Amino acid sequence: MVLTSYGRASGFIIDPIEKKPLNHFYPGSSVLSFGTAGCNLGCRFCQNWDISKAREMDRLTDWAAPEAVAEAAARSDCKSIAFTYNDPVIFAEYAIDCARAAHDRELKTVAVTAGYIQPEARREFYAHMDAANVDLKAFTEAFYRRLCFAEIAPVLDTLRWLHEETAVWIEVTTLLIPGQNDSEDEIGRLCEWFLKHLGPMVPLHFTAFHPDFKLLETPHTPAATLRRAREAAQAAGLKHVYTGNIHDARGQSTYCPACGQLLIGRDGYALGVWNLDRGGACRYCGEPLVGHFEPRPGNWGPRRERVHVESTRGSRVESA
Numbered sequence: 001m002v003l004t005s006y007g008r009a010s011g012f013i014i015d016p017i018e019k020k021p022l023n024h025f026y027p028g029s030s031v032l033s034f035g036t037a038g039c040n041l042g043c044r045f046c047q048n049w050d051i052s053k054a055r056e057m058d059r060l061t062d063w064a065a066p067e068a069v070a071e072a073a074a075r076s077d078c079k080s081i082a083f084t085y086n087d088p089v090i091f092a093e094y095a096i097d098c099a100r101a102a103h104d105r106e107l108k109t110v111a112v113t114a115g116y117i118q119p120e121a122r123r124e125f126y127a128h129m130d131a132a133n134v135d136l137k138a139f140t141e142a143f144y145r146r147l148c149f150a151e152i153a154p155v156l157d158t159l160r161w162l163h164e165e166t167a168v169w170i171e172v173t174t175l176l177i178p179g180q181n182d183s184e185d186e187i188g189r190l191c192e193w194f195l196k197h198l199g200p201m202v203p204l205h206f207t208a209f210h211p212d213f214k215l216l217e218t219p220h221t222p223a224a225t226l227r228r229a230r231e232a233a234q235a236a237g238l239k240h241v242y243t244g245n246i247h248d249a250r251g252q253s254t255y256c257p258a259c260g261q262l263l264i265g266r267d268g269y270a271l272g273v274w275n276l277d278r279g280g281a282c283r284y285c286g287e288p289l290v291g292h293f294e295p296r297p298g299n300w301g302p303r304r305e306r307v308h309v310e311s312t313r314g315s316r317v318e319s320a
C-alpha cells in the first residue's frame with residue numbers, strides 16, 4: 001500500500017496554539033498547521049468539509065518533504081507543528097516523518113484528531129506526538145452513528161489510553177450542536193465520565209457550532225448554551241473548562257484551581273494577564289498549573305499567516 005497524499009498538503013498556515021485549541025500547551029506560541037485531504041469519519045456537521053471531504057487532487061496544492069516542513073516551522077520561529085484540518089491518522093506515515101523531523105529541530109508536535117484509531121496503530125502514531133486535542137463529538141452512540149458514521153467506544157478508549165498510558169498532553173473539545181448533543185442530561189453524563197476517567201485537571205473545551213456542510217438548517221449555538229455547559233462541568237468538579245467560537249473572555253481564560261485567581265487572561269486568541277511564575281505555578285498561592293509553559297508567554301497573538309514551503313529552499317511567509 002502507498003499513501004498517495006504523502007508529502008502533499010492543503011496548505012501551510014501559522015496559527016496561534018490556542019486555535020487548535022490548546023490552552024495549556026505553551027500559551028501564546030505559534031504553530032505551523034497543515035492537513036491533507038479526506039477523513040476516516042463522515043461528520044455531517046464538518047466545519048472543515050472542503051478539506052476533509054475532498055478527493056486528493058481537489059485540495060492538495062502544496063508539496064513538501066518532512067525536513068522542509070520542519071525547516072519552515074523553525075525559520076518562522078514556531079514552537080510546534082500541528083497535524084490538523086483533517087484527521088492526521090489518515091496520513092499517519094507523513095505525520096510521523098514530519099514529527100521526527102520536527103523533533104530533530106527541537107520543535108513540538110500536535111495532533112488535532114477525533115481519536116478514532118485502533119490500538120495497534122495509535123501506539124506508533126502517538127509515540128511521536130507531544131500534545132493532542134481530541135474531539136469528543138458527543139456522548140451518545142446514536143449521535144456517532146447517525147451524524148459521524150462511526151462509534152463512540154474507540155474514542156473513549158483512546159482518551160483513557162492517552163491519559164493513563166502516555167506522556168502526551170491532552171485537551172478535549174466538544175462542539176455543541178443545538179438539538180443534537182447539547183442537552184443538560186448528555187452534558188452531565190459527559191462530565192461524569194470525564195471526571196472519572198480523565199480526572200479534574202484535563203482541559204475541556206465547549207465550542208459553538210455554525211451552520212455548515214449537511215447541517216445548514218441548524219442554527220448557531222447560543223453563547224448561553226456554552227456558558228451553561230461550562231458551569232455544569234465546573235459544578236461536576238472539572239477545573240479547566242473553556243468556551244470557544246464565541247467572544248467570552250471569562251470562559252476562555254485560565255484560573256488557579258486552588259485559589260481561583262486569574263492566571264492567564266485571554267480575549268479570543270490574544271493573551272493579556274499572565275500570573276504564572278517562571279516555573280508555571282500560581283503567583284498568588286504557588287499551586288502548579290497543569291500543562292507545559294515557558295517562563296514567559298508567547299506573543300504570537302491572533303495572527304494567521306500562510307507559509308509557502310519549498311522543499312529544498314525553506315519557506316516564505318505572507319499574511320493569510
